[in-house]
Amino acid sequence: MPRCPLPAVPRIASRSSPRRGSITPVSKVDIVITFNLSDNPRIRPITFFISRKMDTLDNMRAFLATVRTGSFSEAGRQLGVSPSVITKRVGQLEWKMRGQLFNRSTRSVTLTDLGEQFLPRIAGLVADFDDTLGEMTKTRGGLLGRIRIKIPTTLGAPYLARVLTEFQQAHPQVLLDVVMLDRSVNPVEEGFDIVVGALPELYANVDDEWLAPYPRVVCAAPSYLEARGHPAHPRELTDHDCLVFTPSGALWQFENANGTVQVEVRSRFTSNSSRVLRTSAIAGNGITVLSAGMAAPALARGQLRTVLDGYRLPELALKALLPRTRGALPRVRALVDWLKRGLAENGDWSDEESL
Incomplete structure (x- = not known):
């Protein structure tokens, strides 16, 4: 793509970090984004020219949304x-990258090796661009910008909706x-600023922060228990029908004063x-484990x-998973x-309205 003549204008840097991008307004037609991939001065930075004819930033957003x-x-x-607009934008980005970013079939769209390689860099570029614009336009003392957060349905949706609404x-x-999801999510790969969950997960370049204890109960309907x-x-659970939360698996663990008991339950x-x-x-339909708020x-x-009241389930903690490039942002910090x-x-996070 031909480059427009660049007038002498001051450069506006999003951060002092050499790995973050810098954004330079050039004219009404173009914006230049320079991204340093290494601290080594011998490695030249990548420069993107964003024009109205081919908006690389919109193409990057289309790529991330498709991922x-x-x-x-x-x-x-x-x-x-x-x-068709998404397809066109992704195609333009692939032309810019000189390679295919997605494997396309009639049923799915998956990342190629090149797409996997550039995903964290593109996500970082878009995030840095949004942060820079936010810093330039935010009002004094106020928070500005977008927060993408994943919440598990095991938390009371009506209650969390109120908490998030009050924040906004x-x-x-x-x-x-x-986004409400009951599966493990890597916030870096899936473009989240905050991922809330109780499952123990470790991801590269992601920090976790304790939010609250996460109590759980073992329970069943009176009709099932009567029958x-x-x-x-706990070992008697092998003679019962159990309803299993897929991410946690069928190996249930219990504790009491005598120690720990593990049971492989029958997943009906x-x-x-x-x-x-x-x-x-x-x-x-059977015995299950639910969060205290859900039950x-x-x-x-x-x-x-509740059943097996003489035993307790191992303690879990509700945590916020934060990408290291995002966790210190004022708006993200404020929401956490x-x-x-x-x-x-509201320690039990009761899900009263959803019944």
Whole structure:
């Protein structure tokens, strides 16, 4: 693509770090983004020229949306454009990169090796660009920008919705993108600023921060217990039908004063959704493990009863996974602190409204 003559203008750097990008307004037609890949001065930086004819930044956003959704159609819906626009933008970016970023088939869109290589760099460039614009335009003392956060459905959705809504009302210039998922998520690869979860996960370039304790209960419907009996010891679960949360697996662990007991339960019904497991348990389909907040309304109404009360499940902690390039951003930091306070004020995270 031909380059426009560049007038002498001051450079606006997003950070002092040599690995972050620098953004230079050039004219009404172009913006130049320079990205240093190494501290070694012998390695030349990559420069992107963004023009109205071929907006590299929009192309990068189309690429990231396609990675997140696995579909040109879903990426288009997420960005508010047609699938053909997404396809065109990704194609332009591939031309710019001199290589194919996606393997395309009629059923799926997956990253090529080149796409895997450039994913963290492109995500960093877009994030740095957004941060720089936010720093230049934010009002004094206010928070500005977009936060993409993943919340598990095991937390009470109505309660968390209130907490997040109150945060945005306190910071009206912050844009929240809330995604509810019950699976493990690498925030760097999937473009999240915050990933909330209780499963122990370790990812490169991701820090975790404690938010709150995460109590769980073993429970079943009265109808099931009347028909099949109450297990007195965890090992008796092998004679019962169990409803298993897929990410945690069928190996259940219990503790009491005598030590630890592990049991491989019979998985009559599995799901990656705690709400699905709760509905199945209420219907008398078996014994399951739920978060205290997810089980609380059904326990209060007598739809579920706890079992194995002489044993406890290992303690888990609810954590926020934060990409190291994002965790220190003021808006991200503010939301993490807000979540801590909100979870502390409502320790059981009751999911009352969803029943």
